[in-house]
Amino acid sequence: MTLESPARRTGQAVIADHLKRLDSSPGVYRMLDAQGAVLYVGKARNLKARVSAYARDYGHSPRIARMIRDTASMMFLTTRTETEALLLEQNLIKQLKPRYNVLLRDDKSFPNILVAKAHPFPQIKKHRGAKSEPGDYYGPFASAGAVNRTLTQLQRVFLLRSCTDATFAARTRPCLLHQIKRCSAPCVGRISEDDYADLVADAELFLKGRSTRIQAGLATEMAEAAEAMEYERAAALRDRIKALTAVQSVQAINPKGVAEADVIALAMEGGQACVQVFFIRGNQSWGNRDFYPRTGEGAGPPEVMEAFLAQFYDDKVPPRLILLSQSPDDPDLMAELLSQRAGRKVTLGVPQRGEKAELVENAHRNARESLARRMAESATQARLLDGLAEAFELPGPPRRIEVFDNSHIQGSHPVGGMIVAGPEGFIKSQYRKFNIKGTEIAPGDDFGMMREVLTRRFKRLMAEDPDREGGTWPDLLLIDGGAGQVSAVAGILADLGVEDIPVVGVAKGIDRDQGKEEFHRPGRRPFSLRMNDPVLYFVQRLRDEAHRWAIGTHRARRSKAIGASPLDEIAGVGAARKRALLSHFGSAKAVSRASVAELLAVEGISASMAKKVHDHFHEKG
Template sequence: TVQGVQGINPRGVAEADVVALHMEGGQACVQVFFIRANQNWGNRDFYPRTGSGAEEAEVLEAFLGQFYDEKDPPRQILLSHPIENADLMAEALGEKRGRKVELVVPLRGEKAELVSFAARNARESLARKMSEAATQSRLLDGLAEAFALDAPPERIEVYDNSHIQGTNAVGGMIVAGREGFLKSQYRKFNIKGDSLTPGDDFGMMKEVLSRRFKRLLKEDPDRESDAWPDLLLIDGGAGQVSAVAEILADLGVDDVPFIGVAKGVDRDAGKEEFHRPGKRPFALKRNDPVLYFVQRLRDEAHRFAIGTHRAKRAKAIGATPLDDVPGVGATRKRALLAHFGSAKAVSRADLADLKAVDGISDTLAETIYDYFHEKG
């Protein structure tokens, strides 16, 4: 949110919502300020969909109808644009609230200043969103060019496996597209294969991809929905890539491109190597924005898989994750709990705080810290 929002505490407006709309390039942003007891109680951005050729009055009216469908309106709503059925809207909102609600498009004074401030915020928020979308679009174009894809991908799926000594193995899938990361589409896969040996990445990948694509083939065999990926990014090199090729071929999926992202020589983060079936591995230039984009995708997949794995392991361990930390017996566990108050607080403690606990050596403090902050 734009700076200075908290400083707006209107003297002459006791209770109102300030609703300002900005439209540009067929997109809209509505900024709502909540004023209660002469104080600004914060603000929120909304991005309503606009029909083609929709005017401000229409977009704002539709927004108000939806916005107050689930919440009680204040006594006054200050608007940036007049709406067509203002009387009807005021009446409907008044009935909902059980007392009069006023809709006003202020032209001067403090109320007009509040509206113009909210409108400026809406304009800046929309500009930021549009520039992020343009950047994302350029990155997807760059990805298509770098990896010789037929078209910029609309849906990228990135897979990562996380397991510590093979226990509670979890596969994670994140999704990205034109809107950035699509978190509602993320999926975790609890690895069921009892025959898998700890650290069997191929086995895990096979199980995850088989489950994912069998489900897609069952739910959308004609590929009509946007649930089908245009590109898969896999953690690993030539070995993983040939395994994935085999898995997809077995399922009869032969037109989803996939790329293995491997750490390069010396596992240097800037030197990722990209592997494609039947082609030589290649690297992108160190400062290539597409390289940063792929790194971000991979980091997000890793973060998601690790987080999911940790949650699963904590659940398996039960109420006191301390039980499973090597070297922490009953006495030390009591000392840690007495010092920090809970196992959760121990898991979040930094190294210096752990070293400060009576009876915990520096080496053990490091073991405890590493246990809760391992990188997977």
């Protein structure tokens, strides 16, 4: 329900007016400014009591005082419980991104290890996303690098396969991983199904933190093999024990008394915050990740911690124990919310002594160091943006720079790339790739490609943020090119009705040497910066990052095209039927030559599907 405030009134008077119509129900309130933009979303066990605190004209922090002063209207939603109010509050914060709320800006998912159980010889692999594939999942891991290191360790110790089912089915001899003792080669019968199952069971024990038991069992097996004079088997077991010992010696923090926990530590300074999260699973450290939530114009540590916990676990299952450096505003309410999400009890703790306190202190030290580095980098970045504004005669330091580049090989598989940078450096979550779709663009037509990319980019901006209030419009466009490219880009933007965004082209100098770049702006003479100017190095980094992104996108598209098969074009032929056909015939070309009767011999191919596949190639021929 929305209650409008009297016109031209703001602050305590508006809030006091709303207070007359509130009761003591739990719920969520929104504070809006004169233009209707949401300033703040909050939850309350008792709406009337909570809002009455804002109606007072004393006892507020500078942040809350500013928020109250700007409030022109309020909105309220009642809930049955305070837990529901907390959940609704965090959903609205993520959706509306109010200025005065704490906001977690990194929403990337975390990878897991999957032991896929749909095959007689389970595959072990990295997995990210919905856990829909049959098998056992272990995680989360802090990064892809942490998963890859663990997978390499598991391969060395347990010799499990990492190849896909299709590759497994097509093998006729062991691959290189078997030669370097990282796979037991079940694909060619070098190990029985029962023995492989034992390896899988041991690997899962390791992932659950029971490596001592595994090592003892391997030592017993090695002794028995040596006594039976099975020296080759004993040597193989010895190598596995060595690999397991090496793994145990290089693992970072391996707490003996903490089997499963997330360790979360918060550091704050100068209105900025860093949160470090360490993942402990199976008494092993599975890596750490740092986050830099927006602090809502100066929220305190308890509010930052509460908002972080609610938003971080919005799409992740929390562990049974969460160790914190700082208690949230309402720890009991937060524990209740997280327990509901997990479907079991979740405990929050702020340890004061012992091993758990040491884990938290280690995370807190990392948070402080990461925040100090980020603040130093931000200060450097601010100076570079000031220098960029001065060099290019901009009205002020740009908060969002968009850099565009194209990539193709003789016109094939053309793509456009856009990278974004701002006061905090590269904003990789905002990078975009554009597959060039225009059929009228001639191969190698860079101007045509740039026209399509910019047209798509700015049409979307005009549709999604016409008032330019969302922070998604650039303050500066950088283009890899000279006067011709800049003139073309200026013309493209003018056609779209966008003529107030500065455009700068970065072109190699006469000798095409790095350091002798010339900068081009519409209607102005080109100029250069001195060789050792930090702004020049900054622009070079921006251009090189755009080039790297565009080339990587092009390579991915080209690889996908190379790996494409004519079978992909047949409706009804999915991954399973494609594998069956290729496994039976050996190649797509052989499939194209097969008769209907021969196609019928393939498992999973019905009479109607065999006819469809045959007709597809027959019509093409």
